[in-house]
Amino acid sequence: MSVTRVELAGRSYEVRVGSGLLEDVAVQCGPLLRKQAVPIITDANVAAYWQEAVTGSLTAAGFEPHFLVLDPGEATKSWQVLEQVVDWLLDQEVERGDHILALGGGVIGDLTGFAAAILKRGCGFIQLPTTLLAQVDSSVGGKTAINTRAGKNLVGAFHQPSLVLADLDALATLPSREMGAGYAEVIKYGILGDHAFFAWCEENGAKVVAGDAAAQEYAVDQSVAAKARIVAQDERETTGTRALLNLGHTFGHALEAETGFSDRLLHGEAVALGMVLAARFSARKGYISQDDAARICAAIGNALLTTEIASLDLSCRGADLVAHMLHDKKMDAGTLPFILLRGIGEAFVDKHVDLAEVGAFLDEELAR
Incomplete structure (x- = not known):
């Protein structure tokens, strides 16, 4: 223990x-x-x-x-x-x-x-x-x-x-789908703040989902340690440090709302897809390379998690998903901070995102 x-x-x-x-x-x-x-x-x-x-x-x-x-x-x-x-x-x-x-x-x-x-x-x-x-x-x-x-x-x-x-x-x-949903929150710690752990996830993510006991123990230990460090620094999300844990969640919660908070899309699956979208939007903004965005997408896909909105067969527009985001509890003075990436292991809070640009980006993703 x-x-x-x-x-x-x-x-x-x-x-x-x-x-x-x-x-x-x-x-x-x-x-x-x-x-x-x-x-x-x-x-x-x-x-x-x-x-x-x-x-x-x-x-x-x-x-x-x-x-x-x-x-x-x-x-x-x-x-x-x-x-x-x-x-x-x-x-x-x-x-x-x-x-x-x-x-x-x-x-x-x-x-x-x-x-x-x-x-x-x-x-x-x-x-x-x-x-x-x-x-x-x-x-x-x-x-x-x-x-x-x-x-x-x-x-x-x-x-x-x-x-x-x-x-x-x-x-x-746990069924394999639940394992995959949980794994999204594991790889999140690598994507947002630990390049070495992300690399470990690239090599071992499929083992975690498949039930390898040693890989699961390491994944849980490392994730808990990362979460504990962040919570100790910013318990109530007032300095911006803990906000990084919301990587993938703004996009993900909008997708959960659009699917009715149902088993159609589990929370972890939504977070996984949200991290892919955050990576692609970061690349669109020029913050990270297309190669890094593709690497994140591949690592998530290797754990059998969906990486495309189109797979959800949604009948909505990007503006509809943005409308869900306006209810996000992170809204502050009428603006919505996004957790984006400057690189793998380098998440940051962007408080100046144009929601119209987000809607246009999501329209492109819905049509992929």
Whole structure:
């Protein structure tokens, strides 16, 4: 097991990466659990694989697990389900000093974390991420949120977990599509700030998606370490450093909105395509070479992720996608910052992008 600390003033916590952590959850989480009853929020897919193991560990240690099992999918990050979760936690008599366990992928982690943030003005929670995407990105850093009609993650709070347990054994239960979606957030760290890690991803990305245990462990370790460094420098995204983690997300969230936040396009798939678009737009602006943009596209495609908008068969114009971007939570004084590239491993925030130019660029991409 490897341990990475997310260093925050007075609120540092550990991200533990290894095998067997869910089967050992009582030992790992025990010091944080004050009461016999342990509230756990998960979804039906995850429960089918891990509810028995988590229950066995906790009951053997004298705890009493209580599960709320939700429907899987992005639609669960909603006002209606948030209300259900909060009411259930109140029925469980959760107190401010208690810890709620979030057992699942990014949807469960975001939803549970937000519920913990607002319940009694802030309760503790522990992330038990079971997808690659959640292990390398969404479980670390304290961003919690739900989706609304206006867009993705527009209602939320910064609320850090007290502990993250990334059990590598959970990755073996994922379908290849989910692995690919998670891998997008892995290669992102290389593209935005680590040329050497990007080169490693070029050589090993297909192994990560295919289930190579050693490659997966290295990918998760490196990604968590990168995320922890960035969060420690800019927890609430006020200096611009953490904003770099949004590489691919402005384009990606627009595509998710256009596809109805559905399984038609998973979040990681949208981010992957968004990074391709960010690279191509950066090349169009003359910031990076066409060769670098093509290299990024190839590396993402090698992990069997889509690199063309046309593959989505959208019936929209570039202006329609730009309209979705106007609901982006990064809007500031009427302008929308874009995360673009000066090179592989050199992302930057561009606050002077002409949205009409973005629309024209997207029209070209839709017609490729």
